[in-house]
Amino acid sequence: MTIRVHEKLLLTGAAGGLGRALRERLKANCKVLRLSDRADVGAAGPGEEVVLGDLADPVAVDAMVKGVQAIVHLGGVSVEGPFGPILQANILGVYNLYEAARKHGVKRVVFASSNHVTGYYRQSETINADAPPRPDGLYGVSKAFGEDLSRFYFDRYGIETACVRIGSSFPEPKDRRMLATWLSFDDLHRLITACLTTPVLGHSIVFGMSDNAVTWWDNSKARHIGYAPQDSSDIFRDAVYARTPEPDLTDPAVQFQGGGFVKAGPFTG
Incomplete structure (x- = not known):
């Protein structure tokens, strides 16, 4: 049973893939x-x-935040690309969100960060939340900025944040890399619920993954959140192996945790 601890909850990025997946699920939380x-x-x-608005517009963001008790922030650019849109949505946008949260007394945020904050660690490594960021592109840099900004707003203003470094959240893993990074929609909801309901969240980094046998990420630093995944990529392993070729170990997308993001770009404009 999901405990409703917030009267009104804001979901940004509600038109995106994960926003659509969470829309019905999050109604149980508020x-x-x-x-x-x-x-x-x-x-x-x-x-x-419904309160529509552009994250780069501080007036619109103020209106979307006013009157809520907690925020699940999925909004922004979610792929590697030119810096201009990333700057507006992911850097200016997250600043506008935290400023609005400060002004309106919102004390808990679940921030959709990304595994691409640490994409330049090798797939042969296992890292935890203490590992320094190694972004694999401008998108990853923007999410590292969001993590740092949320840390500042916690230290200065007491706004608790869970920086959820989402792996690959789809109905099922698409390739061999996703056997390590896969996060089911139901486990994503369980993780967000844990972040919203844990008594003391503080400023925490948690890797968003299901209970996969293969993993590069150690969530031991986030046990206080109480996230217990119930799904696993393991049931898809045979099918994934059958439809995908043997990995080329000289390919940077196979060497590094960020996968294809390490080869994206450069972008102009």
């Missing part, structure tokens, strides 16, 4: 789920509010 995106999210259903 009385009212406020949905926000710059794209159309459709009409508000029972127990929902």
